[in-house]
Amino acid sequence: MSWVYLVLAGLFEMTGVAMISRLHEKKNWQSLLLLLASFGASFLFLALAMEELPMGTAYAVWTGIGASGGAILGMALYGESKSWKRIFFIALVLGATIGLKLVS
Amino acid sequence: MTKEWLKVLVAAFFEVGWVIGLKHADHALEWAGTAAAIFISFYLLIMAGNKLPVGTVYAVFVGLGTAGTVLSDILLFGEPVKVEKLILIAILLVGVAGLKLVTDEAEGERSS
Numbered sequence: 604m605s606w607v608y609l610v611l612a613g614l615f616e617m618t619g620v621a622m623i624s625r626l627h628e629k630k631n632w633q634s635l636l637l638l639l640a641s642f643g644a645s646f647l648f649l650a651l652a653m654e655e656l657p658m659g660t661a662y663a664v665w666t667g668i669g670a671s672g673g674a675i676l677g678m679a680l681y682g683e684s685k686s687w688k689r690i691f692f693i694a695l696v697l698g699a700t701i702g703l704k705l706v707s
Numbered sequence: 708m709t710k711e712w713l714k715v716l717v718a719a720f721f722e723v724g725w726v727i728g729l730k731h732a733d734h735a736l737e738w739a740g741t742a743a744a745i746f747i748s749f750y751l752l753i754m755a756g757n758k759l760p761v762g763t764v765y766a767v768f769v770g771l772g773t774a775g776t777v778l779s780d781i782l783l784f785g786e787p788v789k790v791e792k793l794i795l796i797a798i799l800l801v802g803v804a805g806l807k808l809v810t811d812e813a814e815g816e817r818s819s
Contacts, residue, residue, distance in 0.1 A: 620762070620765045623752070623756045624761045626753065642749070669769075670769050674763070683760040683761070684760060684810075684813050686813070688805070688809045689809050689813075692806040693766045693806065695798060695802030696799055696802035697766055697769075698798070699795045699802060700770045702795045703774065706792055707792070
């Protein structure tokens with residue numbers, strides 16, 4: 604079950620990142636509420652997942668799904684640059700981040 | 708543009724603060740400081756996303772936050788220095804510098 608929680612935590616982080624873009628497009632309470640609910644749910648499920656999974660693994664998977672998914676949603680829905688250089692450097696940053704979470 | 712990147716940098720700095728807080732806080736004042744750090748880091752993150760692409764900003768935010776946490780664990784809490792940690796931090800910084808470069812280039816094209 605903890606892996607299900609972990610994937611849910613990552614997915615909510617991903618939508619949370621997308622809600623930041625939405626908030627800048629539609630500056631209203633609805634957007635802010637969706638943003639807070641997404642990140643809130645993400646942290647809640649992460650905490651649940653961490654009751655059983657080792658912290659480094661949980662953080663690495665969470666960041667992997669959330670930040671890369673957030674970048675993909677940004678390109679798909681909010682017109683962010685799809686240049687290969689940008690994608691390469693995002694992958695470099697996230698790859699190193701996941702590596703650090705795993706070795707720490 | 709540099710001002711926007713500064714927001715991401717400061718947001719990551721406060722992220723390190725609240726990660727340490729969540730691990731080590733043990734009385735009311737420290738918990739209040741941790742809560743304040745969470746608020747400040749997310750506020751700056753959201754504000755930086757107004758001008759810069761959010762996917763980029765978020766990747767840099769979690770990346771620098773993680774690097775800062777690993778470094779503070781070594782410098783403040785006596786975690787062992789491992790060569791792979793330092794190599795990964797170096798790779799991460801190359802990625803952040805690259806992202807700043809390509810983002811500023813794209814901005815330049817748009818405004819000219």
